[in-house]
Amino acid sequence: MRVIICGAGQVGSNIARQLSREGNEVTLVDQNADLIKKIGDELDVRGMVGHASHPDVLEAAGAQEADMIIAVTYSDEVNMVAAQVAHSLFDVPKKVARIRSQQYLLPIWADLYSRDHLPIDVIISPEVEVAHAIARRLKVPGAFDMVSFAEGKVQVIGVRLDESCPIVNTPLRQLTELFPDLNIVVVGIYRNGKMIVPTSNDQMFPGDEVYFAADVGHVGRAMPLFGHEEQEARSVVIVGGGNIGLHLAKIIENDMKNVSLKIIERDRKRAEKIQEELEKSIVLNGEALDPDILNEANVSRAETVVALTNDDEANILSSLLAKGQGAETAITLINNPIFGNLITDLGIDVVVDPRATTVSEILRHIRRGRIRGLHSFQDGAAEVVEGEALETSKLVGKELRNVKLPKGTIIGAILRDEEVVIPRGDTVIKTHDRVVIFALRNTVRKVEEMFSVSLEFF
Structure with missing residues (x-):
């Protein structure tokens, strides 16, 4: 598969890494020459320096033969125009674009991305994901x-x-x-x-x-x-009222009716704005590193504190302060992967890596066939995929102990007629069963090839 990736930041470079080690032809475009050189030295990809939405740059990147373009620059507008150029001038079959601004994503403007207007097949919103x-x-x-x-x-x-x-x-x-x-x-x-x-x-x-x-x-x-008997949270404190914090607050209000929610936001105007958008949550204006604000938010009695500011250090410190005051669980957003493996040793319970979350969602739309479910774990060390067993599949009609799966894969669950079947050695997969498979990084391509031939995805 020939793929052009626009934007060589953390998301773009990680998608390039995933796809190149699976044998795909990847071209990475970015205006930063030093970044392109660094990634070109590390990965088996073709690097190009240039503006990702310019027609001549996309032509030089091989857009006429490309199967897919993935636009993940830091600019929504560049990503949108790159998708338009790829469609209108080069007829690239699939266009994926990262769009951060929520103004572009309001339901009333959904028709904007139709084939007759701004043809983007897949829109990725990191904050929502x-x-x-x-x-x-x-x-x-x-x-x-x-x-x-x-x-x-x-x-x-x-x-x-x-x-x-x-x-x-x-x-x-x-x-x-x-x-x-x-x-x-x-x-x-x-x-x-x-x-x-x-x-x-x-x-x-x-x-x-x-x-x-x-x-x-x-x-x-x-x-x-597995040693976990924690109670479901009834009191949650969110640190940071940005797009992620606001989206999470709305999900909690809609789906977790019994949860009492407080949000700490340092910017007064932003605090006032999100208070207007929420129905029953309490928004506090102040610094999350201020013990008085933490006391006002009653973090000592909170089951979970979620730190979601744009500052990794502030997220780490506010999480540790909240834990020190008695919060049971800390979920911490970390943009710099260097911190990831360190802070769990400090007592932070869950690390959220927005880069990994975005990469997983993009991969779901890249895999061959019609994949409905996919998630990447541990920076791409393994993936879980979901597919439907068809009559032609080698999985169908045999006891699993007699099915030779690629090494490094395991079937985790089967859904049959709305009932979950946990696979054992004598389990027989039937036509139209949904199969959930866990696969290590070096076997994903083999599993994908097997699925594209005999286990066709949704």
């Missing part, structure tokens, strides 16, 4: 990541284990023996910087980050097994 990602975590307290598949009936959940976990040092095969009616499968273990797909003989250890697939109705029973 991050807000939804945080909301998912709030709904499963104790999880540092949670993604839903199969119309919400299957969840893939990431949990961090400590010494209190009752099933550490236990071979995974014994979990099935001990809890035969518990519909979960451990699909991945992240340990010492490496993701593995475990076998039935593997064990989990304190410090592991474990991913398991579960029937949504069994999550409440499963979490205590």
Whole structure:
């Protein structure tokens, strides 16, 4: 697949990294010559210096032969024009654009992006995606990541284990023996910087980050097994009333009716504006590093504090201050990945990486076939995808113990006639089953090829 990526920032460079190591032909366009040289030295991609929406630049980048353009520069307008030029002059089949300004995304202007006007096939709004990602975590307290598949009936959940976990040092095969009616499968273990797909003989250890697939109705029973019995938040404090904070507040007001919400925003005009847009949340104007403001927000009695300012250091410090005052859980937005692995050691419970969230959403639209569900974990170390088994699939009609999946993949769950089936050795996949599969980075391409031939995605 030939892909042009406009914008060599964190999102663009990470998409380029993902696609290039899977053998795609990637051209990366940016005005920053130093950035292009640096990425060109690190990755097997073609780098071009130029303005991403200029026709001559896109022509030189190979737009006439491109299968897709992904416009993720820092300018909404450049991204939009790049998509228009790619469509009108070069007939690029698929256009993906990142658009940050919410004024462009209001429902009343939805027709703007139709094929007859500004033809963008996929619009990515990082603020909206991050807000939804945080909301998912709030709904499963104790999880540092949670993604839903199969119309919400299957969840893939990431949990961090400590010494209190009752099933550490236990071979995974014994979990099935001990809890035969518990519909979960451990699909991945992240340990010492490496993701593995475990076998039935593997064990989990304190410090592991474990991913398991579960029937949504069994999550409440499963979490205590992994050492997490946190109560669902009833009191939440958001630090930072920017676009992410405002989106998250609206999700909480709409979907979590029992939650008491306070927002701390340092800019008075912004605080007044978001107070007008919210129905029952309380907005406090002040600095989140001010102990008096934290007291006024009553963080000592909050189950969860979510730090969402544009300043990583402020997010880290306000989270630690809130934890010190008694907040049970801290969810912290971190833009600089250098901080990510450090701050969990300081006591921060969940790190939110907007770059990784945006990359996951873009990948969902890049994978061949009609992919409905996809999520990338641990900076692309693994992906979870969802597809439908057709009659031609080699998965259909055989016991799973006799199906040869690519090494580094595991089936986490199957949805059949609205019922979740947790796969065992004697499970037989039937035509039209929805299959949720966890795959390591180096096997994603093999799985994708297998799916495009015999397991066609939605």
